[in-house]
Amino acid sequence: MNKLIVKKAAVLGAGVMGAQIAAHLANAGVPVVLFDLAAKEGPKNGIVNKALDGLKKLDPAPLASRDKLQLIEAANYDEHLPLLAGCDLVIEAIAERMDWKNDLYAKIAPHLSATAIVASNTSGLSMAALAQGLPENVQPRFCGIHFFNPPRYMHLVEVIATPGTDAATLDALETWLTSRLGKGVIRALDTPNFVANRIGVFSILAVMHHTQAFGLGFDEVDALTGPKIGRPKSATYRTADVVGLDTLAHVVKTMQDTLPDDPWHAHFVTPAWLQALIAQGALGQKTRCGIFRKQGKEIQVLDLAARDYRTSAGEIAEEVAAILKLRNPAEQFAALRASAHPQAQFLWAIFRDVFHYCAVQLENVADNARDLDLAMRWGFGWTQGPFETWQAAGWAEIAEAVAADIAAGQTMAAVPLPAWVTESGRAGVHTPFGSWSARGKRYVGRSSLPVYQRQLFPESVLGEGASRPEKSGETLFENDGVRLWCLPAVDAGIGILSFKSKMHTIGDEVLDGVIAAVRQAETTLDGVVVWHEAPFAVGANLAQVSEAIAAGQFDVLEKTVEKFQRASQTLKYAQVPVVAAVQGMALGGGCEFVMHAAKRVMALESYVGLVEAGVGLIPAGGGCKEFAVRAAQWAAQSATPTELFNFLQPVFTTIAMAKVAKSAQEVIDFGFARPTDSILFNAHELLWVAIREARALADAGYAPPPMARDIPVAGRTGIATFEMMLVNMKEGGMISAHDYKVARSAAVALCGGEIEGGSRVDEEWLITVERRLFVDLLKDPMTQARIKHMLETGKPLRN
Incomplete structure (x- = not known):
């Protein structure tokens, strides 16, 4: 297998995903050319420049360091297409319109390097159809490369081959994505919405369906479908707000248009209430109003019956909360099925229908059950994939219960479970010798690509026996x-x-x-x-x-x-x-x-x-000492070796804040x-x-460094300079009296104690100073209150 070397990359499209993909490439030290349309007014790179400026403001930060921004070069299609000739990887990330993508491919094709990999970040369009928009000599180097948002933090990248994609190119790309960008790569099949979005969006649709069927509130459902069942804190409806209600509706529409033969097709619709929100411009987090909204400090949730917002409460019934505390999955699922409480019945229903869907569609969406489960972990933040959850709860027992509900007409679709699900002796889909492939009718082991030998303890699935x-x-x-x-x-x-x-x-x-x-x-x-x-x-x-x-x-x-x-x-x-x-x-x-x-x-x-300042203390495990030593070393290498303060000030700010x-x-x-x-x-x-x-x-x-014994310190002169800063902050109401005491203690430790500036000490002196200051602060009732508050609430106390 040839090694993929990406000396330079290009990203086509400076929207939310394109700009953040470029940012993550820059994080990895890869120079990037970020393209978009030429602006109609002002500088032609105006659209990209605005996107780059936006990267600096996003939270969580897409850039690992502001300095990485300099690796991204702004460009537009009118002037800079020749720059593509120097790019080893070209990622297209424009809107999900086949005609727009084909037009762009026609523009870029004459400028591509003869060896460049070209990939589309489409979230669900047919890769085989997209490939037809490229010249024949480019098609072996073309594939899908679907990042999840936000690209820096979400582990999953789905790689999708076309019928003409070169196998060695895919191996090289997977290796590079895994090690250089740190991703979990799933080889997805070329089906609408691929793996994670296909299962994840169905799961959301199932939740919406059963929310209405059981008459539950959106906040109630989010309380049930978050961490209590191994899902992210944003649960279901908050996740929809974060993703964007219009984006969710678009993905649902893709399923509706492209999956007419799916047995669940009747459910691939956007609910009327969701359509109404979109029509009103209430698109979720990006418009500050969606299923949830914030009024002052109060979180409010849409109440469909009242046709208005109300205070979000989201309470779980005691009976259901007790079931969710059960540690044995088999007992938990049996209790959910047996309970008459609507919340319990709702939970069983959403799990049951996802299990049913995954079993029926496994052969169509993924090579094997492990890929599907890891895709849901990495792309949607589930603690366990659906097959893992099913297997943990007792494969045969759950299969029997699902089959009974199908026969009773209680499931969202009437299609029977596949024969392989109920094969005699089957205890699940994950085993120590591989995970079940419905397509291949066999158990499939892990990838043999050499890059995975670097993972001594790779993420495993339940039942794998890792x-x-x-x-x-x-x-x-x-x-x-x-x-x-x-x-x-x-x-x-x-x-x-x-x-x-x-x-x-x-x-x-x-x-x-x-x-x-x-x-x-x-x-x-x-x-x-x-x-x-x-x-x-x-x-x-x-x-x-x-x-x-x-x-x-x-x-x-x-x-x-x-x-x-x-x-x-x-x-x-x-x-x-x-x-x-x-x-x-x-x-x-x-x-x-x-x-x-x-x-x-x-x-x-x-x-x-x-x-440590958060609990009213200073670093005393050698942290202050180490920075005092390093400040002396940094100063010694500068033009003014006796000026320690310039090196201590940023360190002091870091510790005090x-x-x-x-x-x-x-x-x-x-x-x-x-x-x-x-x-x-x-x-x-x-x-x-x-x-x-x-x-x-x-x-x-190797030999350890010599013990530092002749360390110049800032002493009283440095302490006095820090004190002037702290007095101004205290008098300005920026810090409390105890903040002042803690920060001054940090200053004393960093400056080597209350001694003459320029004095020379050893490490033992410095750690003695920080230790005594630390213990003095421990004796202060204000620090003790901070420690108590942190233990009780997990949050710092400002006193």
């Missing part, structure tokens, strides 16, 4: 807080240090484990990777801290902080390289551990920060990581890469 990290490898050391283990088949000389605590909080047992594990690694291993599935670590164990405060054990707390600092220093000065493999949140002490590693390998979606980096690139920009650290777009590759990084450091003769 190994879990906590039960894998060879255990080398273990206590209540951590496990040190290795994968002999990968590299027996590199240990993997994994935290066992909930959310990977850092308490005494983790600190003891980190110190002991690194000491053992120094004598028996070549390197260590700190890795576990996300989050990396959400900070210190506040519950333990709160208990010690309540008992007045401040001497114990000081010893714990000292141990925390010792653990950080152990990571930094270990005789073997310690590589931090970071994904998700690394907050507070988790961030400090990241900072003290020899090297960091970070997933793009890493959210890292020193957030508890700022969190919202991408791995920002982690580097904030100074929590180094420019030489690695950023991966596919989090499933973290462990594979981190082990190799540790091996490379070890093989290169």
Whole structure:
């Protein structure tokens, strides 16, 4: 298989999807030419320029860093089509009109490189029909590449071949999308709406149908169809508002027009109430009014009976809530079927009809059941795919119940279940040797593309029997807080240090484990990777801290902080390289551990920060010390080596405001990581890469950095400068008196304590200063109130 190298890409269409696809390509360091029509007035690139300006304002941010915007070049079809000759990948992302796409293909064809892959981001048009709009020599390099919105964050990309698409081209593209852009690729069949939208939109239509049938409110349904059943918080109707009611109606219309033989075709209609909202311009979130709207601070929901909005309540009946708390899926589904409550009957009905639809349509929409389930996880945010849910609840029992409802005329379509569903002995569609393919009438294993060998623990489906990290490898050391283990088949000389605590909080047992594990690694291993599935670590164990405060054990707390600092220093000065493999949140002490590693390998979606100010504290696991040391190093490399303040000020702001980096690139920009650290777009590759990084450091003769002993600090001069800023903020009402105290403590720690500016200290001095300041803040009732509030509500208290 030839490797796909994309030195430059083009995106055709600067709408919502096109602009964000371009942004994600730029995130990956790929220069992009973003095209659109020439503006009729003003600069010809006006449409694209407006789209680029919009990228800076979107939340969540499509750009991993504002600097990435410079990789996107604005262009228009009138002037810049020759630029396509230098592009290795061209993605068309214009409106879903076959005639418009064909016109555009005719324009671009003479300018394409002879080797460029051309792909359409269509969400459901026939790829075979679209291919006919391209010259014959381009058709082998043409396919569908359907991103989900927002492209940076949604894991799914559906790749759709045409009859003439070259197989090697698809393999190369899947490899590139998986590793370079970090996507979960599903090879979709060329059917309307492909896999995820076909099943996902049917699921929404089923919910709408049964909402009316059981007389439920939209807010009531959203309470039932969100996290309680493993779906996103936006549930069903809020999701429709976010997607756009007009967009949803368009996708439904596509199903209506292109699937006349689908047994559920009668349900592929937009309800009258939804048509009325669209006619009124109430399109959902983008117009600030749809099924839901916000009036002041109140969330209101459309009440069809009253033909007006009312306060959204969304309550689940106690009887149904009790059923949803059942942990055994088989018992849960049996209870839903047995209950006479409309909410329970509604839930059974929506699951039943989705199971029915997926079983009947599997052979038409996906190669196998695993692809369908992963598409729903990655594209719609479901915790489990429909077949996984069915299998977990008891395949035969659910199949029997669905068949009985079909016979009773209670299902949305009368078509019987396929024969394969009720084959003797079938316990599901997912097995350790593959997932069921209705098309091939056999079980299909995982892709054999080499890129997937980089995923040591790929995302698995229920019933697949995949190994879990906590039960894998060879255990080398273990206590209540951590496990040190290795994968002999990968590299027996590199240990993997994994935290066992909930959310990977850092308490005494983790600190003891980190110190002991690194000491053992120094004598028996070549390197260590700190890795576990996300989050990396959400900070210190506040519950333990709160208990010690309540008992007045401040001497114990000081010893714990000292141990925390010792653990950080152990990571930094270990005789073997310690590589931090970071994904998700690394907050507070988790961030400090990241900072003290020899090297960091970070997933793009890493959210890292020193957030102690949120609970009235300062970083004291070596975080303030480390920034004081780095400020001295940065200053020494500048034209004014004695001017520390310019290097301390941005760090102080980051700590005082508890700022969190919202991408791995920002982690580097904030100074929590180094420019030489690695950023991966596919989090499933973290462990594979981190082990190799540790091996490379070890093989290169790794030695820890020398202990910093002659560190110039800003001292009282720096503290006074920070104080002037803080006084103005306090007097202006921007911060409270306690905010002032916390921020001043951070300033003192960063400036090396209340000593003369320019004094030289060592690391032990700096960690002693931050530890004492930390413990003093712990004794303050205002900080104690903040800690208590955070534990009770999960939110910071401003006092």
